[in-house]
Amino acid sequence: MKGSGPITRRGLIGSALLAGFTAKAVAQGFAGLGEAAEGFAPVVPGRPFTFPGDHGPHPEFRIEWWYVTANLVDAGGAACGAQWTLFRQAIAPGPPREGWTNQQVWMGHAAVTRADTHRYAQTFARGGIGQAGVEAQPFHAWIDSWSMRGLEGLNGTNVAPLELRASGADFSYALRLDADRPLVLQGDAGYSRKSLREQASYYYSQPHYAAKGSITIDDRPVEVTGQAWLDREWSTQPLAADQSGWDWLSLHFKGGDKLMLYRMRQTDGRHYGSGKWIAPDGNAELLASTDIAMTPLAFTEIEGRKIPTAWRIEIPRRALAIECTPLNAKSWMGTSFPYWEGPIRFGGSHEGLGYLEMTGY
Numbered sequence: 001m002k003g004s005g006p007i008t009r010r011g012l013i014g015s016a017l018l019a020g021f022t023a024k025a026v027a028q029g030f031a032g033l034g035e036a037a038e039g040f041a042p043v044v045p046g047r048p049f050t051f052p053g054d055h056g057p058h059p060e061f062r063i064e065w066w067y068v069t070a071n072l073v074d075a076g077g078a079a080c081g082a083q084w085t086l087f088r089q090a091i092a093p094g095p096p097r098e099g100w101t102n103q104q105v106w107m108g109h110a111a112v113t114r115a116d117t118h119r120y121a122q123t124f125a126r127g128g129i130g131q132a133g134v135e136a137q138p139f140h141a142w143i144d145s146w147s148m149r150g151l152e153g154l155n156g157t158n159v160a161p162l163e164l165r166a167s168g169a170d171f172s173y174a175l176r177l178d179a180d181r182p183l184v185l186q187g188d189a190g191y192s193r194k195s196l197r198e199q200a201s202y203y204y205s206q207p208h209y210a211a212k213g214s215i216t217i218d219d220r221p222v223e224v225t226g227q228a229w230l231d232r233e234w235s236t237q238p239l240a241a242d243q244s245g246w247d248w249l250s251l252h253f254k255g256g257d258k259l260m261l262y263r264m265r266q267t268d269g270r271h272y273g274s275g276k277w278i279a280p281d282g283n284a285e286l287l288a289s290t291d292i293a294m295t296p297l298a299f300t301e302i303e304g305r306k307i308p309t310a311w312r313i314e315i316p317r318r319a320l321a322i323e324c325t326p327l328n329a330k331s332w333m334g335t336s337f338p339y340w341e342g343p344i345r346f347g348g349s350h351e352g353l354g355y356l357e358m359t360g361y
Contacts, residue, residue, distance in 0.1 A: 037062045039093030040236040043200040045191045051183070052156035054204075055232070056136030057088055059096050059104060064088040064234035066134065066141045066148060068164060069250060069355040070175060070211045071343050072226035079327055080215060080224060081113040081343030081355065082173050083120075084148060084164050086134070086141050088127075102128025108143040109335055110166035112173060112215050113342045118328050119217065121168030122335045151176070158182050159206050159230060164213075175213035177228050179206055181282045186260060187274065188286065194239060194264050195272050201235035207250065207258040207278055227252050229355065242267045245360015247294060249313070249324070249344075253352040256280035259320075261287065261313070263294045265360065277318060291317055300329040305361050307332075307340050322348035324356065 041060040058064055070082040085108065092103040104127030111120035125132035125143050132143035139150035139159065146166040154161065160179035166172065184205045186192050192203035209228035214221050229250045239245075248262040261275030273294065275287035292315055296308030309329045314321045324346040331342025339359040346352055 037093075037236045040090065042198075043191070043202060043235050045188060045200075047191065047202060049185060049190050049202075049204065052137045052139060054136075054202075055134075055139050055156065055159060057104075057134045058202075058234045059088075059090060060093075061234045062090050062093075062236045065232070067231040067233075068148065068177070068209075068228055069341075069343075070177075070209075070226055070228035071252065071353040071355065072211060072215070072224040074215075074222040074224050079115065079343065079345075079353075081111075081327060082164075082175065082215060083109065083111040083113075083341060083355075084146070084166050085109040086132070086143055086146075086148070088134075097128065099128045100126060102126060104128070106132035106143055107336070108132070108146050108166070109333060110146060110168060110173075111331075111333065111341065112171045112217060113328050113331050114217070115327055117217065118331045118342065119168055119171040120333050120335065121166070121171075158208075160209065162209075171215070171217045173213065173215045175211050175224075175228070177209040177211050177230075179208045179210070181208040184258075184276065184278055184282070184284050186276050192233070193272075193274060194235075195243065195266075199237060199239060199243070199264075201233045203231070203233045205232070205250075205260060205276075206230040207252075207260070208282075227353070229258075239264070243272075245339075245358070247308070247311075248357045249311075249354055251346065251352055251354035253350050255350070257350075259354075261292055261294075261315075263292070275315075277315075287315065287318075291315055297323060302330060302332045302340070303334070303338070307358060307361050309340070309356075311356070313346075320349055322346040322350055324354070326356065 040062045066086045068084045072080050087107040089105045106125040108123045134141040141148040149163045151161040158179045162177040164175040186203040192201045207229045211228040212225045246264050251259040258278040264272045273289040273292040277285045295312040298310035299306045300309040309326045311324045324344045327343040341357045344356045
């Protein structure tokens with residue numbers, strides 16, 4: 001990445017707001033998400049989802065995100081990717097306070113990736129002053145000038161059509177996302193376990209977006225088309241104290257099927273996994289930890305860290321055996337809580353494209 005701009009007052013404020021979390025990150029899993037969070041709402045099975053209401057924020061829970069990744073190609077067939085993320089983190093429980101006393105911290109991440117470059121940017125905001133937020137209806141998520149906005153005719157049951165915009169010092173993008181199939185509730189009807197204990201999130205996705213628009217890198221715009229995936233999660237304690245982070249994939253198969261899967265890494269080596277196989281008609285099958293084998297095949301050295309950037313994925317019950325390789329092995333998000341995120345392709349028993357995210361390395 002080229003630098004995302006000079007140090008600003010907002011950047012200093014954001015760093016100060018998150019400094020306490022950073023100190024806990026090593027002992028309490030990635031970004032401190034394994035820390036106990038008394039006073040916040042628990043995640044329990046059986047909660048009904050309601051739309052469009054659940055597209056909006058849930059401030060009674062500690063952590064939440066709105067997350068889009070897109071596998072794209074330009075007119076010449078060159079692959080590229082885009083990421084748009086808005087995080088909400090509460091620094092204290094209780095009803096939202098007014099103005100600068102508001103206890104919600106907002107953080108945005110945006111990135112574009114090609115085989116020859118990876119660019120990213122980060123921005124912060126404090127809740128209560130209008131600089132960042134989410135409205136469920138009409139749907140609008142924003143931080144500064146970055147936005148994810150529902151367009152005319154938005155369907156609350158599939159969150160489409162959407163317009164997505166973000167920019168950094170040396171990149172920008174504007175994408176339109178359309179979908180003709182409904183959302184997918186991940187886990188057990190939206191209750192997504194993260195361990196064999198009580199760690200869990202509420203989680204749904206829209207994996208069926210068709211994307212089109214433009215990406216600009218170094219003042220050179222190109223038109224792009226492709227596929228995109230929205231993830232929505234909120235939780236209070238998504239990691240156990242002995243879980244260091246996760247390895248997550250979203251996969252688009254050439255035949256139209258989709259697959260979400262993740263592995264939560266535990267310090268004792270007994271990692272916990274889960275997934276959802278999504279058929280072209282939208283029907284979905286939950287995959288258990290025992291169904292999934294994820295094996296690193298190759299590593300990339302980044303900032304003194306050894307990152308597993310190529311993987312073998314096996315799901316025998318679905319006759320799946322694939323190998324995943326990155327478009328750009330240096331897709332490192334050197335943000336306040338650094339992680340790897342970038343587009344991948346895969347082949348073997350199935351072929352296609354997707355995104356890989358790895359945290360806590």
